Amino acid sequence: MSAITIAQKDFQDAIQSWMLLGLTAVFVVFTAGAAYVYIALGAIGGGGEVSSLALINFLSGLTVFFIPLIGLIVGYKSIVSERESGSIALLLSLPHTRRDVVLGKVLGRTGVVFTSAIVGFLIAAGVVVVLAGSLSLGNYVLFVLASLALALTFVSLAVSFSAATRSSTLSLVGAGTLTSLFIFPVIWSLIPTLVRFILNEYTPLTLDMATQPEWAQFFVQLDPTAAYSNVLHVLIPDLTSGPLAGAGGDVPFYLAPSFGFVVLAAWIVVPLMLGYYRFNSTAL
Numbered sequence: 001m002s003a004i005t006i007a008q009k010d011f012q013d014a015i016q017s018w019m020l021l022g023l024t025a026v027f028v029v030f031t032a033g034a035a036y037v038y039i040a041l042g043a044i045g046g047g048g049e050v051s052s053l054a055l056i057n058f059l060s061g062l063t064v065f066f067i068p069l070i071g072l073i074v075g076y077k078s079i080v081s082e083r084e085s086g087s088i089a090l091l092l093s094l095p096h097t098r099r100d101v102v103l104g105k106v107l108g109r110t111g112v113v114f115t116s117a118i119v120g121f122l123i124a125a126g127v128v129v130v131l132a133g134s135l136s137l138g139n140y141v142l143f144v145l146a147s148l149a150l151a152l153t154f155v156s157l158a159v160s161f162s163a164a165t166r167s168s169t170l171s172l173v174g175a176g177t178l179t180s181l182f183i184f185p186v187i188w189s190l191i192p193t194l195v196r197f198i199l200n201e202y203t204p205l206t207l208d209m210a211t212q213p214e215w216a217q218f219f220v221q222l223d224p225t226a227a228y229s230n231v232l233h234v235l236i237p238d239l240t241s242g243p244l245a246g247a248g249g250d251v252p253f254y255l256a257p258s259f260g261f262v263v264l265a266a267w268i269v270v271p272l273m274l275g276y277y278r279f280n281s282t283a284l
Contacts, residue, residue, distance in 0.1 A: 002096045006104025007111065010078075014112045023070070023112060027120030034062055035124040039131045052136035053238055055128060056143045060232055060239075063147050064225040065183050067117070071154025072179045074113055076171045078105040079162040079279070088284055102276045106159045113151045118144070142235040149264055150228045154179065156268045160275030166282075181223075188223045192216030218254050224267045230260030 014020045038058050079101060082088040091101060121144045128135045161175040181188050192212060212220075220226060233239050234257050253259060 002100035003103035003107060006091075006096060006100055007107035010105060010108025011111050014108070019074075020112050020115060023074070024116040024119050026070070027116045028123050030062070030066055031059070031120040031124035032127045034059055035127045036131065039128065051132055051134070052128075052139055053236070055132075055135075056139060056232075056236065057239055059124075060143065060147075060229065063150065064228060067113075067147060067151050068154045068179050068183050068225065070113060071151055072158050072172075072175050074109045075105075075155045075158025076162055076175045077168050078109055078159050080165055080168050080171045081162075083166060083284060084168060092284075098280045099276060102159065102163050102272065102279060105162070106156055106272065109159060110152050110155045113155055114148055117148060117151060121147070139236050143232065146228060146232050146235060149231070150224065153224050153228075153264055153267045157271050160271035163275035164278035182225050185220075185223060185226060188226075189220050192219050214252065214255065221255065221259065222263060224264055227260035227263035227267075230257040231264065233257045234260065 011020075014023075035055065038055060079088070082091060088101070092098065096104075121140075125135055125137075125140060157178065158171075158175045161171045165171045165174065192215070196216070221230070
């Protein structure tokens, strides 16, 4: 219950500091604005199911850039700022453990992002219904749920760095560097090629995963934004997005789109465990 108490206080602080309101405004501008621009440009034609899929495809392509950045901004100072100010000692003098602090901060910051995102996506849905006349509610809800899972992933990642470091700058650099690798998949996808080059395995610089060995294809799928796209393809099979959208037949389970669920879960849990271990083993 202590973690819930910390999460509630963190959420209330976000309301009082206008963080929640500001973040909600950002989400509304992003989601509703993107939906309006896409429809206004005539990218969607004919309405109905196909139009909804096209819109979700478009929004998901923007979401993999936008939501990770929001998660980074919301989470990277969550714990380390209290460490720098000394207020962490007061927090821990109450009946709270360090584990409560880490879990509470993740829950609180995730609650802030979830609230803002849901409001933004609801308003975007209203824009689509008004301008396009229809929206596949089921597919849109699945898209929103997958996007919330992506948000949780990057909030968890940022809070983990905040727990593991003693400086806001170090937390930002660490979480920001990793986030940058993920939101620019070209860089992440080239890492296996560079490894093969270092190991004297000649290979041309390419983003075509079909020409890469299985271990390289697996590495690329460890990017949580790639996992998000694959999860979307599993939930909404008619989407064209996803690095493994066309994968089928006899492929190893770790190269199947459904493995994206495992990847997202791992990125939520493992960094938190490492961040907590570091936080718990160092003096304040």
